Amino acid sequence: MKWLFQNSTWSFHSSSTDLYFILSYIRYWLQQSEEHSIHAPFLYKFYTELVKKKHSPNIKIESLRELYKQDKTELEIIDFGAGSKTNTNSKRTVESIANHVATPAKFSAFLAALIDYLDYKELVELGTSLGLNTLYMSIQNESLVTSFEGDPSLCKLAQEGFQKLNRTNITVIEGNIDLTLPEFLKEKDQIDLIYIDANHRYEPTLEYFEMCLPKMSKNGLMIFDDIHWSKGMWNAWNEIKKHPQAKLTVDIFEAGLVFINPDLQDGDYTLKF
Numbered sequence: 001m002k003w004l005f006q007n008s009t010w011s012f013h014s015s016s017t018d019l020y021f022i023l024s025y026i027r028y029w030l031q032q033s034e035e036h037s038i039h040a041p042f043l044y045k046f047y048t049e050l051v052k053k054k055h056s057p058n059i060k061i062e063s064l065r066e067l068y069k070q071d072k073t074e075l076e077i078i079d080f081g082a083g084s085k086t087n088t089n090s091k092r093t094v095e096s097i098a099n100h101v102a103t104p105a106k107f108s109a110f111l112a113a114l115i116d117y118l119d120y121k122e123l124v125e126l127g128t129s130l131g132l133n134t135l136y137m138s139i140q141n142e143s144l145v146t147s148f149e150g151d152p153s154l155c156k157l158a159q160e161g162f163q164k165l166n167r168t169n170i171t172v173i174e175g176n177i178d179l180t181l182p183e184f185l186k187e188k189d190q191i192d193l194i195y196i197d198a199n200h201r202y203e204p205t206l207e208y209f210e211m212c213l214p215k216m217s218k219n220g221l222m223i224f225d226d227i228h229w230s231k232g233m234w235n236a237w238n239e240i241k242k243h244p245q246a247k248l249t250v251d252i253f254e255a256g257l258v259f260i261n262p263d264l265q266d267g268d269y270t271l272k273f
Contacts, residue, residue: 043248053113058112130161148198
């Protein structure tokens, strides 16, 4: 489920009109604020110089997205997570995934700008899907992206896209993330950014948080996609915010951001995006 709210007009990136999502957005909209309510110096600069700005989508990646939006190839999806709200069938077309599941270009462009702004190098993504966000994360050639995906057909399709765009700084680890991630973390010294867009359920989300937290660099950031996707995800987000190492937390509706730098001023914000 992806949402956009522009020019006071509802625009759903999903066909779902579930009342929970509508109420969740209304709650966010009523609580959101801009720079006038930010007193922490780091977050004020982060918001005014990054979040508030419009970031241009990458032309080559968006061209690939458009191809996917017209691709009627049917995939047999092995889903280890909460699945899709718009299609509970294991068989899904590339077209349906691109149109109803893939993250909007606005957020993808923001993600790429964020990585550049904070000069992050070691990047991890849980949930490759079509690989569009992965491509955005890999724009900075100095960055190394490790992406985890459980479904073999999505892994294959994503890697074909990486090859088309000549991205050599991406590694995809295929298999059940609950099994592959712990093995990866054993060998990893530290992570600058982890983008969690995999199993959209309460317990797995908290498990990924606890599992990855010890490997985060001092200035690291954890991003949780779709925190408003379900009551379970919302409860998980609120539990994460209570953790003593969740120093600064930001809800931009599309995702929740958790900064763990102990030198930052404590705070929990809901910001307009």
